Amino acid sequence: MxxxxxxLLAxxxxxxEARGLRDTPGEIAQQPETWRETAERLIxxxxxxxxxxxEVLRVELGAAAPVVILVGAGTSDYIxxxxxxxxRQRWGCEVQAVPSTELLTNFDDFVLPERRYLFVSFSRSGESSEGVAVLAQALERYGRQVRxxxxxxxxxxxxxxxxxxxxxxxxxxxxxxxLAMTSSFTNMVLAGIFLGFVTDTELYARNVAALxxxxxxxLPQVATVSETLADQxxxxMCFLGSGCLQAVADESSLKVLELNAGKIPTIAQSALGLRHGPLSFVDEKTLVVAFLSGDELRQQYELDLLEEIREKQLGGGILVMTPQRLERLEALTPHVIDLQLPAGFPDAFRPPVDVLAGQLLGLFFSIRNGIPPDAPSTGAISRVVSHVKIYNSAVRSR
Structure with missing residues (x-):
């Protein structure tokens, strides 16, 4: 069977076409194959x-190191x-993610005189209003101060x-x-990671192959579990991740929300952050999804939280994505996806595989809810946000 x-693909x-399944299932299913192709392309x-x-990241004598700002909106911000x-670790300089939706109206908060910058912009379509405007206005205002x-x-x-x-x-x-970014998210994540490995492509290729x-x-296991959970x-849903896997929680939360036209409320938090108020979101109808870190320290905090949720009888179910199977998980939930990654595999490379949980939960819940996954929105959102009216900063002087 x-x-x-x-x-779905058969x-x-x-x-x-009639059920709105022409694109999204295939775009999710093709991802592992495309990761290898993207790695070859980047190398x-x-x-x-x-x-x-x-050239851009060189540190000039007596000058501060360049600042790197990673720019995107929505899913592209989560990249x-x-x-x-x-x-930040590979380049040894300040690197921060700033949404284009924030940067566009607040350039002066982020770009300081006499500092050099590299903006790395992520965009599926290359047509989003804010992304295009950030590029155009930064080029006009800052010239070669911002590359x-x-x-x-x-x-x-x-x-x-x-x-x-x-x-x-x-x-x-x-x-x-x-509508939903799936293949584009995971492959642009791999492209972003590659920027830190241009001098060590062998290690990069090895990690992508394992991924x-x-x-x-x-992927078939996650699809089976997702379909089962959609019927319960x-x-x-509450998504949990620490370190770079918190971005996976953010993206998974958005995927379920988008693909279900807002009918499934979601939140995303870190393991330590959930107790500080957001735990009140978790009730008996909540599915808790945890992306368990491979780092032993982070992992202890995450397991403690999951055990607390179980002991307090919060949440209706728990799904865990884990790099290797652990004894402590056995008593927590029957829904454990063991990624079987090599020992010591870095969390930094995991977002593409872990986010499959968010994508497939979004897909099968939308099918269960009678919502076409390819076009779940009735007009609230669109595949490309390209209709935003853009204002030049000169408007402030009026």
Whole structure:
């Protein structure tokens, strides 16, 4: 008997079209294969990327190191949050994720005189109003004080065509046609991580290979569990992650919300943050989803919280994504996805495989709720936010 995602892909084309399943299931299912292709594509750009980054990130005598700002909106902002820590460690400079929706109206809060900057912008379409405006206004206002690198899935998008901008164009295959970003998120995360590994492509390739193996292995399992949980009457979800996996919790929360047209309320928190108020969200109809860190210290805090949730009889169920199976999980929940990653596998590379849980829960809950996954919104949101009226900073002087 095929797993639920394979069963969806085997449906007649006319039925998939009628149910709003033409794009999203396939875009989720293709991801492990696309990760290998993206890694090869990026490694082919190594020389040009290394030359650009060496020039932009150099530390001049007597000057402060450049500041790196990772820019995106919605899911693309979560890409920046997912990769900011590993880039900070690899580059040894200040790296922060700032949403384009925040940066556009607050340039002066982030860009200081006499400091050099690199803006790394992530965009599936390269057409979002705020992303295009941030690029255009930063180029106009700051010139070469702020350098730019764009990572996009659309070579024809406006952001890919700005002069003086280094652009990394991913394969059109990962430019999702469905409303929700799935393949585009995971592949742009891998592109963002690669920026920190241009001088160690062998380690990068090895980690991506292990990631793709894990993804291909667990995707049918996660689909089966997600379909099962969708039939159990949960009406809200709480996603938990620490370190870079908190970005996975954020993105998973958004995926379920988007794909279910807002009918499933969600929150995302760190293990230590949940107790400080948001735990009140968790009731008997809540599915708690935890992305368990491979770091032993973080893991202890996370397991303590899950045990507390179980002891207090909070939450209707728990799903855990874990790098390796642990004894403490056995008494907590039957829903454990063991990624079987190599010992010591870095959390920094895990967002693409862990987020499969959020994507597939969103997919199967939307099907259960009678909502077409390819176009779940009735007009509130759209695939590309390109209708925002943009104002120049000169408006402040009026």
């Amino acid at each position: 095929p797993d639920p995602i394979s069963a 449906l007649p084309e006319a039925e998939r 082919g750009l190594r020389s040009e990327l290394e030359a650009f980054l060496t 920046g949050r997912a990769v900011s820590r590993v880039l 730019h690198l764009v990572i996009t899935c659309n070579a024809q998008g406006a952001m890919a065509k700005f002069p003086g901008v280094f652009t990394v164009e991913l394969d059109a295959r990962v430019n999702d046609r469905g 793709a193996d894990a993804g291909a292995r667990v 009457g949960f009406s809200r």
